[in-house]
Structures are given as structure tokens and as C-alpha cells.
Amino acid sequence: MGSAGMDIIDPEQGLSHLRAFLSVAMTGSIAKSSDDILKASSAITRSIRELEGALGVALFERRPRGMLINAYGNAVLLRAVRIHDQAEQVADELCRSKSLGAISRNVVFNLMFSGRKLQLLEQLSELRHLSAAAAKLGVSQAGASMSLSRIESSVGQPLFHRMLQGMMATDTADKLVAAGKRVFAELRHMEADISAIAGTQQGTVIIGALPLGRTYILPTAIAHALKSLPNIRVKMVEAPYDVLVSGLRTGDIDLIFGALRPEVLCRGLITEPLFSDRIGILARTGHPLAGLSGIPLGDLLNEQWILPRSDAPGRRLIDDSFAELGLSLPKASVESGDLAIVRQLLRSSDMLTAMSPRQMRVEIESGMLVELPVALGQTTRRIGLTLRDGARLPPIAHSILDSIRLHARDHSGKTGAPGHG
Structure with missing residues (x-):
């Protein structure tokens, strides 16, 4: 062999x-x-x-x-x-659900061992059109339609609602797709497990990247890991937290690095705090306020602001800080979490932003941006890793995790004091 x-x-x-x-x-x-x-x-x-x-x-x-x-x-x-146990779990879950009617346990169990059928359900769930799913899988639309009909016939019920805007997955289909994705994750990890025994260390690690980690810690940690593991592949997924967690739960993503959420939102997940972060007020170097000292937060209410989306944790921290000091909440002229957009807006205007100085560390150290000396309320948050409880990650993923922990620890004291970046 x-x-x-x-x-x-x-x-x-x-x-x-x-x-x-x-x-x-x-x-x-x-x-x-x-x-x-x-x-x-x-x-x-x-x-x-x-x-x-x-x-x-x-x-x-x-x-x-x-x-x-x-x-x-x-x-x-x-x-x-683990794949066998996953197949049994989803078969048992669907057969216990009284609202689903009589579903043969063996039918569901066997479906979990049919990669082609699971892939069809997954693509239909995501793309919502049979033609698009068929094209993605490299099969004819007629073939995909026949396969879906056979799956639905064996299950004994429709798995998709046929609607004007496309095919919408039923709850049963959602459960089958989620279980199928976890099965595919186990197959993906087989490669890494086997290569670890062979001493070649190959495979793919998929990381969900929240904004704070994208600019320094994650890139540095990955570069460090790739020096000793040159044959592995690292895939980054940049998306809102809810999207990343959904991928984490189904095995599409192996780990998430960024701001941690409250425990009530983390059922079935493991969170590992690595350091605390804080919010600062950033502006371009040369901004009219940049040369001042001890700026009251209230003096900034009439400035033009670039702020995170209203549902982002960082935005809530900013709003809470203003409220804590008895101030009206700042109004956003621009709402964006895209660092490239925020960076260019700051450089080309007198707008301000409230964000972690770590996210603009390179720009602050290069003298492009400056943190204003503004006393804020409580704006600290925990930054760390989020993993799926019960997941068994391969050795290469643990190497990436160890590298992130190492660079987060080295970086944890470098928040800088207000006004000094």
C-alpha cells in the first residue's frame, strides 16, 4: 500500500x-x-x-x-x-418524533452511509434549486430529481417544500443534512489521523475567524504551525458568529477564534478564554483631537462614527459604555465590521471608530492611526476558542490550537494604554 x-x-x-x-x-x-x-x-x-x-x-x-x-x-x-453512532442517533431521533409519521429506522440509518444521497440533500438545502445542486455534484438534473424522489419515497415524506423562491428544506431534511455533515467531517478527519500515524501530517483544518483574530493572532499562529506542518491545509471561514457556530455544530468548521459569547448561547459548545480585550477610540494620525489629552467621552457625541453592526457584541459594549456614563448612544454614520473599509474611512476622513486596538495593531504601530486618550466605561470582553463538545479533532487541529494558545498568551499583555496604541 x-x-x-x-x-x-x-x-x-x-x-x-x-x-x-x-x-x-x-x-x-x-x-x-x-x-x-x-x-x-x-x-x-x-x-x-x-x-x-x-x-x-x-x-x-x-x-x-x-x-x-x-x-x-x-x-x-x-x-x-463515530459515524455509526451518528447514524443511529439521527435514526433514533427521527423515529421518536411523533409529528414525522412512521419512518423506518433502517431507512434513515442506511441513508447515513450513502455519501451521494447525503451530498444531494446538502446541496439542495444550501442552493435550493435542483439544477444548481445537480451542477454542483456533476450529475444531470433528471438524475438528481430521480435520486431525490427515491430518497423521499424511502423516507415516506417530502423532504423539501417546492416554493416559488426554490426548494425549502423541511425539519426532517435539516436533521438529515446536519447529521450528514458530521459524518463527512469524520471522513475528513480520517485523512489527518492516518497521516499522523504515517508521520506525514496531512489534512485540512477549517477555522472560523471572528474579526478580532483575523489581523494578527490567527495569521501569526497559522504561519508558526505551517513551519512544522508544511503539508497541511488551513481553510479560513470569515462570517458572522451565528453562521460560524452553525458550521461548528455540523462539523463544517473545526474551531472558532474570537470574542466569546455568554454561556447561555453556547449549549453543546466548549469555550476556552485566552485573554481579555478592551475597546478603544481610534482616529487617523493628524486628527484634530489626536493631540489632546484626557478627552471626555461626552465630547465625542457629535463626531461622525464608524461602528459595528447593531447586533455585534462590540457594538453592545460601546453602547453600554456610553450608557454607563449617562450619555446618549453614539449614532453611526457608517456601520461595518470590515476592517479594510474601516481602515480606509479612518485614513481619508475625520471619522472615529470604537474597536479593539488589537484589530488595528499594525496601523497604530506604523503611525497611520492613533488611539485617542478617552476614558470609557467597562468595555472588556473575553477572547478565546470555541469548540464543539464531543468533537474529536485530529492531531493537526490540536497543533493549530496549541499555536493559537501560544500566540494569544504572548499577545495578551499588549493591549496598550489609551493614547499610546
């Missing part, structure tokens, strides 16, 4: 062979597995061979008395068991 240098395993190919692999791993014998899953020995042998070919490694030692699972096989077994 090869040296674990595979690309990400194809979901259809991988899932179709995992059930045979699971049985052989548990029974230690092709013959016993044949009786266990009612499948011909030749078909099981072929499944194991094709799975090993897809993964690029042997999973068993072939011995006269049976099949002895090796270290690579144990790594795959761990993920396969």
Missing part, C-alpha cells in the same frame, strides 16, 4: 465500504462478517480492498486465522464507530 498520501476520501466510496470494515474489525474474520451482515465473503473482501486503496494504507494484517487490525485500522475504526 501507499504511505497515507491520499486526498480526502470520496464520501460515497468511503461510506459504502465502512460497514463491511466495521464488521470485519469487530469479528476479526471475513467469514464471520459474511454471516454478521448477510453479505458474500467476496463482496466483503472487495470492500476492504477498495477502502484500503482509497485510504492508501493497509488496515489489517492478513493471517491464517483471520484479520488482525493494525494501527491504521484502529484509527479508521475510531472514526467509523
Whole structure:
């Protein structure tokens, strides 16, 4: 076999062979597995061979008395068991729901081991049009329509509402898609698990990046990790917190770095605070207020402001700070969380912004921007990592996490005093 240098395993190919692999791993014998899953020995042998070919490694030692699972096989077994448990969990959940009618548990369970069907449901859920989903999957629209009809027929109910604006997923479809995404995440992590044993350290880590970490800590931490792990891929997802958390819960994202939310919003998640951050008032160097000292916050109410969106945690901190000092809330001339837009607006005008000085650290240190000496109310917030409870991240993800922790710790004391950046 090869040296674990595979690309990400194809979901259809991988899932179709995992059930045979699971049985052989548990029974230690092709013959016993044949009786266990009612499948011909030749078909099981072929499944194991094709799975090993897809993964690029042997999973068993072939011995006269049976099949002895090796270290690579144990790594795959761990993920396969998690996929099996996920399939059972969603099957049980849907069968318990009285509002869904009679759904065969076996139908749902089997669906979780069909990568092509899960991919179709996922793409339809996201794109909402059969033609777009078919094009994304490289199949004909007629083929996709027939496949969906078969899935809905087996489940015994429509999975999408056909509406003028497109196909809207039902609650059942949402549950199937979420479970399918977690299954795909386990397959993605197989690559990294196997490469770690082989010593090649390959695979993909997907990071949800909130604004505060994008400018310095995350880029620095990733660059540091890539020095020792040059073959890994890091995919950054920049989106609002709600979108990132949704991806984290389904396994589309491995970790989130940025401002932490209250515990009440973090059910099923693990939060790890790394440092506290504060808000400062920033302006261009040369701003009429830049040379002053001890500016009262109330004197800034009539200035033009660039502020985060009204639902952003940073905006709430700013509003709370004004309210704490008995002041009217500042009115935003521009609402944006895009650092490139904020940076250019500050440079080309006398507008002010209220944000973490860390987010503009490079611009402050270069002398492009300055933090005004303004006393604010309580504007500190916790910055750290958010992970999905129960997720089993591969070694490469833990290397990225350790690098983020290291650079966050090194950076935690560098908030600067107001007026000094």
C-alpha cells in the first residue's frame, strides 16, 4: 500500500465500504462478517480492498486465522464507530418524533452511509434549486430529481417544500443534512489521523475567524504551525458568529477564534478564554483631537462614527459604555465590521471608530492611526476558542490550537494604554 498520501476520501466510496470494515474489525474474520451482515465473503473482501486503496494504507494484517487490525485500522475504526453512532442517533431521533409519521429506522440509518444521497440533500438545502445542486455534484438534473424522489419515497415524506423562491428544506431534511455533515467531517478527519500515524501530517483544518483574530493572532499562529506542518491545509471561514457556530455544530468548521459569547448561547459548545480585550477610540494620525489629552467621552457625541453592526457584541459594549456614563448612544454614520473599509474611512476622513486596538495593531504601530486618550466605561470582553463538545479533532487541529494558545498568551499583555496604541 501507499504511505497515507491520499486526498480526502470520496464520501460515497468511503461510506459504502465502512460497514463491511466495521464488521470485519469487530469479528476479526471475513467469514464471520459474511454471516454478521448477510453479505458474500467476496463482496466483503472487495470492500476492504477498495477502502484500503482509497485510504492508501493497509488496515489489517492478513493471517491464517483471520484479520488482525493494525494501527491504521484502529484509527479508521475510531472514526467509523463515530459515524455509526451518528447514524443511529439521527435514526433514533427521527423515529421518536411523533409529528414525522412512521419512518423506518433502517431507512434513515442506511441513508447515513450513502455519501451521494447525503451530498444531494446538502446541496439542495444550501442552493435550493435542483439544477444548481445537480451542477454542483456533476450529475444531470433528471438524475438528481430521480435520486431525490427515491430518497423521499424511502423516507415516506417530502423532504423539501417546492416554493416559488426554490426548494425549502423541511425539519426532517435539516436533521438529515446536519447529521450528514458530521459524518463527512469524520471522513475528513480520517485523512489527518492516518497521516499522523504515517508521520506525514496531512489534512485540512477549517477555522472560523471572528474579526478580532483575523489581523494578527490567527495569521501569526497559522504561519508558526505551517513551519512544522508544511503539508497541511488551513481553510479560513470569515462570517458572522451565528453562521460560524452553525458550521461548528455540523462539523463544517473545526474551531472558532474570537470574542466569546455568554454561556447561555453556547449549549453543546466548549469555550476556552485566552485573554481579555478592551475597546478603544481610534482616529487617523493628524486628527484634530489626536493631540489632546484626557478627552471626555461626552465630547465625542457629535463626531461622525464608524461602528459595528447593531447586533455585534462590540457594538453592545460601546453602547453600554456610553450608557454607563449617562450619555446618549453614539449614532453611526457608517456601520461595518470590515476592517479594510474601516481602515480606509479612518485614513481619508475625520471619522472615529470604537474597536479593539488589537484589530488595528499594525496601523497604530506604523503611525497611520492613533488611539485617542478617552476614558470609557467597562468595555472588556473575553477572547478565546470555541469548540464543539464531543468533537474529536485530529492531531493537526490540536497543533493549530496549541499555536493559537501560544500566540494569544504572548499577545495578551499588549493591549496598550489609551493614547499610546
